[in-house]
Amino acid sequence: MPAHVVTPPSLGRSFVPNLWDIVALVLIVGVMALVVYGGEQINVPLSALDNPAVSLDPWNLPEYALRTTLRMLTAIACSLLFTLVYATVAAKSRRAEMVLIPLLDILQSVPILGFLTFTVVFFMSLFPGRVLGAELACVFAIFTSQAWNMTFSMYQSIRNVPKDLEEASRSFHLSAWQRFWRLDVPFAMPGLIWNTMMSMSGGWFFVVASEAITVGNSTVTLPGVGSYVALAIQQRDLAAIGYALLTMLLVIIAYDQLLFRPIVAWANKFRFEQTSSGNEPTSWVLDLFRRTRALRALSVPFDAATHSISNWRFRLPWRWPRGVAPKWLSRLLDVLWVLGIGAGTFYVGWRLYGQLSETLAFADVLNAVGLGLITLTRVVVLIAIASLIWVPIGVWIGLRPKLAERVQPIAQFLAAFPANLAFPIFVVGIVQYGLNPDIWLSPLMILGTQWYILFNVIAGASAFPNDLREAASSFHLRGWRWWVKVVLPGIFPYYITGAITASGGSWNASIVAEVASWGQTQLQATGLGAYIAGATVSGDFPRVVLGITVMCVMVTLFNRLFWRPLHAFGERRLRLG
Numbered sequence: 001m002p003a004h005v006v007t008p009p010s011l012g013r014s015f016v017p018n019l020w021d022i023v024a025l026v027l028i029v030g031v032m033a034l035v036v037y038g039g040e041q042i043n044v045p046l047s048a049l050d051n052p053a054v055s056l057d058p059w060n061l062p063e064y065a066l067r068t069t070l071r072m073l074t075a076i077a078c079s080l081l082f083t084l085v086y087a088t089v090a091a092k093s094r095r096a097e098m099v100l101i102p103l104l105d106i107l108q109s110v111p112i113l114g115f116l117t118f119t120v121v122f123f124m125s126l127f128p129g130r131v132l133g134a135e136l137a138c139v140f141a142i143f144t145s146q147a148w149n150m151t152f153s154m155y156q157s158i159r160n161v162p163k164d165l166e167e168a169s170r171s172f173h174l175s176a177w178q179r180f181w182r183l184d185v186p187f188a189m190p191g192l193i194w195n196t197m198m199s200m201s202g203g204w205f206f207v208v209a210s211e212a213i214t215v216g217n218s219t220v221t222l223p224g225v226g227s228y229v230a231l232a233i234q235q236r237d238l239a240a241i242g243y244a245l246l247t248m249l250l251v252i253i254a255y256d257q258l259l260f261r262p263i264v265a266w267a268n269k270f271r272f273e274q275t276s277s278g279n280e281p282t283s284w285v286l287d288l289f290r291r292t293r294a295l296r297a298l299s300v301p302f303d304a305a306t307h308s309i310s311n312w313r314f315r316l317p318w319r320w321p322r323g324v325a326p327k328w329l330s331r332l333l334d335v336l337w338v339l340g341i342g343a344g345t346f347y348v349g350w351r352l353y354g355q356l357s358e359t360l361a362f363a364d365v366l367n368a369v370g371l372g373l374i375t376l377t378r379v380v381v382l383i384a385i386a387s388l389i390w391v392p393i394g395v396w397i398g399l400r401p402k403l404a405e406r407v408q409p410i411a412q413f414l415a416a417f418p419a420n421l422a423f424p425i426f427v428v429g430i431v432q433y434g435l436n437p438d439i440w441l442s443p444l445m446i447l448g449t450q451w452y453i454l455f456n457v458i459a460g461a462s463a464f465p466n467d468l469r470e471a472a473s474s475f476h477l478r479g480w481r482w483w484v485k486v487v488l489p490g491i492f493p494y495y496i497t498g499a500i501t502a503s504g505g506s507w508n509a510s511i512v513a514e515v516a517s518w519g520q521t522q523l524q525a526t527g528l529g530a531y532i533a534g535a536t537v538s539g540d541f542p543r544v545v546l547g548i549t550v551m552c553v554m555v556t557l558f559n560r561l562f563w564r565p566l567h568a569f570g571e572r573r574l575r576l577g
Helices: 008-014 019-041 058-092 094-109 112-126 131-159 163-171 176-210 225-234 238-270 284-290 294-298 300-310 327-356 362-398 401-416 419-433 443-447 450-462 466-474 479-513 528-538 541-573
Strands: 212-215 218-221 515-518 521-524
Touching (some): 019 294, 058 225, 112 131, 131 176, 131 479, 131 541, 176 238, 176 401, 176 450, 176 479, 238 284, 362 479, 362 528, 401 450, 419 521, 479 528, 515 528
Antiparallel strands (some): 212 218
16 A cells, blocks of 8 residues: 655645634534533432432523433444444344344334333443443433434445445455445445434434433432423423423534534545536535644544554455355355254243243233234334325435535424424324324324434435436436336335334334323323333233233334335345446
8 A cells, every 4th residue: 555655845834723723623622521521420429319300490401401412422322333233244144134134123113111121220230329320221222212223224225235336346356344444334324324313313202211210119310301301291391391492403403513414515425426416515514624734634643544444454254255165064054043043032932931821811912912913004004104205305305415404404303303292282182172092193103203214215315326317317207207217216225224214113102102191181092002001000011021022023024024025125126236
């Protein structure tokens, strides 16, 4: 690899600070100071939270917003690391995919509060008597609301890398490690960025539940916007809810301008196309750092280090070297792997049956399955309606980068809007007009998850090659033919990713949406979510386990029988290149 020679004159000039260096330095120091302050607050004793941890005084909201944002940024960093490892292993290893993808289907359908039940005690025991244990439990709960759609997006992108780019990587004799950083990650970048934004916004819904940690008979309330919203709902303080929404909007605009918009503008160079786009996304923060001198010069060692790491030629451990493994050995490993999966599944199922059969009868299982089919019908209808609404809108936004820049913070705020704040409106409306809860509570299931479809469609349309658009224009494709022959096939893999995550999120949200209350008024719809919620309130642990098991099985079967065939069709027929 040729070395980059830096001449003394250019080196001396590059270290002379300019006005942009001062502005950028102020931004960096300010962010670092806020992070250090937030870090100091999580290392205090747990007894410091004995006093009322949350006050509805709006002057406390800046500190609450800082602490919630730090938790969400920590969770998104963990989600990104998890995505790079998990999605890559699932996409590159056929045997690992047999286990990891169904497991991912199950994980995204397990209720968030179900994770908290098993992890709070673990994290609290790691740091007894410290706030850090509760903070880690909260971060883990937010992580479980962010990681799955990012992982699905990365997995889908790696599986749909254009064939001509794969052939080019082989002709350049790139190792698996080099191909990952030079082909897989850049190609997955547009979809991954938009799903990261969706995860960051969608995490706000679960912050309300995760910032109040229950340990035995006591509850540890962490200061934050989520706990502020929960207290405002409990006290029915509409003014406090308004202050919280305004704070959320300002925080979303801040991390949109300082984090996501620079990343979107920077990642535009990874679009797969042979002609340049007419309109490119811009970012004043990215332009600011590009105009600096001293800061860019100080980043040269970091750039050189990352370039060297991405050029390592060692082989990744989950792939045999091409032509080395005999066919009989590969078949034997397949048989042993399938037998191992079958044996593990049979063992878990047998133990689960042994525990549930002591208190439940076969009629209870049939009842749970019947309720699950009702919830399944709701999910299918809601996904279909959301697709008809948001796919055209997402395509229209994604094909216009300037419009996408303006819509981006608005879409993030709508995705971050806690769906439980809409419960009072639905409850009052249903009671006032005598509506059927089985029908009119259903939209609450999709209220927070429909944005997965919108964000993924915008990502697909934004990454749509400009040369294909020009080819379609030269062939005079218009109207319905343009949609069927050009755009819908181009965004199909992205839509499938959004629909899968929206479907799993809707199952998860059914536990909250099928039972809605405001004050003393409570409404309940018939379905598996209401079944699990009722069993949780009554402390009926066997029925809670039965309901979650039925939900996981239905989500897995629906994904394998419906979504996965569509995903495979997209890989076979609709890949670019």
